[in-house]
Amino acid sequence: MTKSNGASPPRPQLEIDGVSLDFGGVRALSNVHFNVYPGTIQAIIGPNGAGKTSLLNCISGLYRPQHGAIRFEGRNIVGMAPHHIARLGIARSFQNIELFRHMTVLDNLMLGRHIHMRSGILSGGIYWGRAQREEIAHREVVERVIDLLEIQSIRKKVVGALPYGLQKRVELGRALAMSPRLLLLDEPMAGMNSEEKEDMARFILDVNEEWGATIVLIEHDMGVVMDISDRVAVLEFGQLIADGTPDEVRSDPKVIDAYLGREHAIRQER
Amino acid sequence: MQSGTFHTSYASDMALRPYWIQRLRIVIVLIALLIFPWFADRYWLNLANTIAIAAIGAIGLNILVGYTGQISIGHGGFLAVGAYTAGLMAVRLDMPMWITIPVASCFTALVGAFFGLPSVRLKGLYLAIATLAAQEIIIWLLTHGKLLGIGESLSLPRAANNLFGMPLADLGNNDFVFYWITVGCLILTVIFVSNLFRSRTGRAFVAIRDQDIAAQVIGVDLFRYKLLAFAASSFFAGLAGALTAHYRGIISWERFTIDTSILYLAMIIIGGLGSVSGSIYGAAFMTLLPALLSNLARAVSGFVPDINAYLPYIQQGAFGLAIILFLIFEPEGIVKMWRNVKDYFRLWPFSY
Numbered sequence: 001m002t003k004s005n006g007a008s009p010p011r012p013q014l015e016i017d018g019v020s021l022d023f024g025g026v027r028a029l030s031n032v033h034f035n036v037y038p039g040t041i042q043a044i045i046g047p048n049g050a051g052k053t054s055l056l057n058c059i060s061g062l063y064r065p066q067h068g069a070i071r072f073e074g075r076n077i078v079g080m081a082p083h084h085i086a087r088l089g090i091a092r093s094f095q096n097i098e099l100f101r102h103m104t105v106l107d108n109l110m111l112g113r114h115i116h117m118r119s120g121i122l123s124g125g126i127y128w129g130r131a132q133r134e135e136i137a138h139r140e141v142v143e144r145v146i147d148l149l150e151i152q153s154i155r156k157k158v159v160g161a162l163p164y165g166l167q168k169r170v171e172l173g174r175a176l177a178m179s180p181r182l183l184l185l186d187e188p189m190a191g192m193n194s195e196e197k198e199d200m201a202r203f204i205l206d207v208n209e210e211w212g213a214t215i216v217l218i219e220h221d222m223g224v225v226m227d228i229s230d231r232v233a234v235l236e237f238g239q240l241i242a243d244g245t246p247d248e249v250r251s252d253p254k255v256i257d258a259y260l261g262r263e264h265a266i267r268q269e270r
Numbered sequence: 271m272q273s274g275t276f277h278t279s280y281a282s283d284m285a286l287r288p289y290w291i292q293r294l295r296i297v298i299v300l301i302a303l304l305i306f307p308w309f310a311d312r313y314w315l316n317l318a319n320t321i322a323i324a325a326i327g328a329i330g331l332n333i334l335v336g337y338t339g340q341i342s343i344g345h346g347g348f349l350a351v352g353a354y355t356a357g358l359m360a361v362r363l364d365m366p367m368w369i370t371i372p373v374a375s376c377f378t379a380l381v382g383a384f385f386g387l388p389s390v391r392l393k394g395l396y397l398a399i400a401t402l403a404a405q406e407i408i409i410w411l412l413t414h415g416k417l418l419g420i421g422e423s424l425s426l427p428r429a430a431n432n433l434f435g436m437p438l439a440d441l442g443n444n445d446f447v448f449y450w451i452t453v454g455c456l457i458l459t460v461i462f463v464s465n466l467f468r469s470r471t472g473r474a475f476v477a478i479r480d481q482d483i484a485a486q487v488i489g490v491d492l493f494r495y496k497l498l499a500f501a502a503s504s505f506f507a508g509l510a511g512a513l514t515a516h517y518r519g520i521i522s523w524e525r526f527t528i529d530t531s532i533l534y535l536a537m538i539i540i541g542g543l544g545s546v547s548g549s550i551y552g553a554a555f556m557t558l559l560p561a562l563l564s565n566l567a568r569a570v571s572g573f574v575p576d577i578n579a580y581l582p583y584i585q586q587g588a589f590g591l592a593i594i595l596f597l598i599f600e601p602e603g604i605v606k607m608w609r610n611v612k613d614y615f616r617l618w619p620f621s622y
């Protein structure tokens with residue numbers, strides 16, 4: 001996959017077009033504009049409370065912005081129900097793990113296949129025949145995700161009993177099982193040790209390269225962000241203050257001032 | 271837990287009962303069910319039929335409450351819809367049971383889906399109150415039955431109890447013949463619901479229970495699936511109600527009040543939320559407990575002459591006590607106790 005080297009830029013896959021979101025006086029997002037291009041890894045960074053999660057919630061239909069449009073593959077998805085947006089090929093993970101706690105890893109991943117399966121309540125209850133064939137076909141897809149994420153040994157474990165790092169991985173797996181064209185990840189490495197972070201970064205790159213999924217990634221770890229992303233958007237107090245390649249963003253005085261600078265300052269204080 | 275069993279294909283890996291010992295247990299249970307009616311007297315057949323019908327209703331309620339996480343205290347009302355639909359079809363239209371029972375079940379599913387509409391907006395306690403409204407509306411309609419033209423109770427014609435033109439009375443006594451029907455329906459219900467929860471729709475129900483926001487984001491249409499859960503749950507309530515109507519031959523609204531709704535909730539809590547076998551254990555427990563108490567009362571009535579006057583209070587007290595004890599000591603219900611016993615023996619003699 002060739003990235004950001006072409007003459008004419010490709011058509012954006014996701015357009016955030018003047019999005020504003022209010023919570024009764026609190027302005028979580030104001031007039032945010034940026035584009036995400038097919039096959040790229042787009043990072044969103046910014047201090048706590050900057051509106052990063054709110055933006056993902058707007059994209060997946062959980063929040064409805066008061067102004068602006070969000071276009072996915074040319075189609076405005078503002079106002080669509082979350083399950084409808086999922087069917088368009090957008091998957092996500094959550095900042096605070098939102099797995100189906102009482103179900104096994106396999107069932108969680110099979111739920112990722114929900115939109116690709118057809119059998120209804122009658123064929124499910126009868127099972128033999130149609131529903132069983134469908135279960136087997138989709139189980140094969142799920143097994144590929146399991147292999148990719150190296151979670152073979154916990155297939156049949158109930159998710160709620162797994163350690164935090166593995167739960168994060170399973171949540172990524174559930175999103176991957178949806179075979180999404182656009183994958184939104186909200187701090188997939190938060191709270192992980194450096195080894196787990198490395199694994200997670202490797203999985204994200206694998207998914208991006210081998211499966212061709214576009215990735216929007218919220219992450220606080222600057223090292224990881226600068227390493228793996230093609231473009232970085234920076235939010236502060238709901239405003240987009242920069243959007244460009246990692247190098248451009250790193251040297252942007254506004255970013256240094258608002259975010260990186262502060263972090264450097266904090267680091268120097270210690 | 272089990273080791274030494276390896277699955278060679280996804281189909282066998284996904285089987286409902288993958289281990290031979292589980293299959294053996296099912297065969298034993300089925301044989302016992304086949305033999306039982308030939309030895310049981312009418313008293314025990316009646317108990318078995320009562321349990322089987324209650325188990326169908328309890329499995330239905332468990333679909334909604336235990337698996338989908340939607341609270342309902344309107345189940346008694348849905349049982350009534352099933353019973354009265356079947357009853358009215360038999361009385362007014364001279365329809366036989368093999369038509370009335372399926373139609374009544376489907377009609378109850380529709381009514382359930384209708385009263386499930388508030389679940390789209392309401393959760394928890396608020397939804398419970400909305401389903402209570404469903405319960406009260408249904409009972410109000412039945413007690414102000416001029417609308418439907420029914421009195422205090424409804425008697426079904428014996429002729430309605432025939433299968434494809436063959437009168438049931440020709441096949442044996444009512445309890446014996448209905449044993450095959452109720453247990454047959456229970457077995458079909460168990461198979462259907464077990465399958466449901468290892469395939470797409472059932473998984474979506476459980477996803478809604480565990481994390482409804484994540485369920486939406488992976489593409490589950492909450493509106494559709496909540497109504498579907500209400501419909502499926504009410505279908506089995508309708509089936510249980512219709513079976514009751516034809517088995518008892520007489521129905522009255524008093525059997526379907528909020529007490530009944532609570533009784534069914536108690537069954538699935540005591541048996542095990544989100545478990546098909548738990549629903550059956552709970553139904554058996556709640557049916558056998560009062561029967562056991564009245565037998566005990568009869569046994570001691572020689573020494574305690576007034577006991578029969580107190581029996582209803584003792585039975586109610588025992589219900590309450592059982593519920594409290596389960597909530598304190600085994601909130602996961604009888605299935606969990608049974609699983610502990612099995613685990614104990616699986617590791618035996620190394621059971622530490």
Ligand SMILES: Nc1ncnc2c1ncn2[C@@H]1O[C@H](COP(=O)(O)OP(=O)(O)OP(=O)(O)O)[C@@H](O)[C@H]1O
Pocket residue numbers: 023026027028046047048049050051052053054055095
């Ligand atoms: N549901 C909500 N109701 C009210 N206010 C909200 C809601 N969700 C977010 N906010 C507010 O919007 C602002 C942005 O929050 P958001 O969670 O999007 O930040 P974030 O960039 O993801 O922060 P973090 O790095 O801590 O995750 C905050 O001021 C937050 O309090």
Ligand SMILES: [Mg+2]
Pocket residue numbers: 052053054095
């Ligand atoms: Mg956030």
